[in-house]
Amino acid sequence: QQPVQSPQAVILREGEDAVINCSSSKALYSVHWYRQKHGEAPVFLMILLKGGEQKGHEKISASFNEKKQQSSLYLTASQLSYSGTYFCGTESAGGTSYGKLTFGQGTILTVHP
Amino acid sequence: DTEVTQTPKHLVMGMTNKKSLKCEQHMGHRAMYWYKQKAKKPPELMFVYSYEKLSINESVPSRFSPECPNSSLLNLHLHALQPEDSALYLCASSQGPTVTSYEQYFGPGTRLTVT
Numbered sequence: 502q503q504p505v506q507s508p509q510a511v512i513l514r515e516g517e518d519a520v521i522n523c524s525s526s527k528a529l530y531s532v533h534w535y536r537q538k539h540g541e542a543p544v545f546l547m548i549l550l551k552g553g554e555q556k557g558h559e560k561i562s563a564s565f566n567e568k569k570q571q572s573s574l575y576l577t578a579s580q581l582s583y584s585g586t587y588f589c590g591t592e593s594a595g596g597t598s599y600g601k602l603t604f605g606q607g608t609i610l611t612v613h614p
Numbered sequence: 615d616t617e618v619t620q621t622p623k624h625l626v627m628g629m630t631n632k633k634s635l636k637c638e639q640h641m642g643h644r645a646m647y648w649y650k651q652k653a654k655k656p657p658e659l660m661f662v663y664s665y666e667k668l669s670i671n672e673s674v675p676s677r678f679s680p681e682c683p684n685s686s687l688l689n690l691h692l693h694a695l696q697p698e699d700s701a702l703y704l705c706a707s708s709q710g711p712t713v714t715s716y717e718q719y720f721g722p723g724t725r726l727t728v729t
Binding site for chain 2: 503533535541544545554556588592599600601606607
């Protein structure tokens, strides 16, 4: 089942902060975050695993609330290069969902000078 | 080299044609993936190969036939496609045998148009 992202779109000025949320109705094993610029491939940002392990870029932080099956991506001091569509991908715990990602509908982030 | 390459970049094919998409990585990754992405939509998983064996097929119609000839190469054979199959087809790879704990590296995609 597809996770739900919010907001659908956000517009920022350079230097402002943003939070993107991802919520699932299923118990999650991991949450992955990717950014895709128009006409380009998705690029990895962050992995958050059940149990607290995280892997990702230094300038981007995220949280994973296992009990609520929610994750948030925190973008601080935004730069023009942060513009793009952000996708969360969730891996559900157990069953046939293990080992594959289902992506949310995406959040369009636009950063203006 | 942290690159996944895909050929061709663009493909236009008729509904009776047979064509193939190619994906290549030289990072020693153990898993390779095919995704389909429609405009303004997220990528949708189609197939996963782990250690060169098909491990996940997301109930994809048989007109799409994946093949993994070796650990570096992944093909997607197309036959008798429908106009609604027009999309961006993305290939990805990851170091681990599954997506768990491992980032995926995506190729630039093949833009497919079925006429």
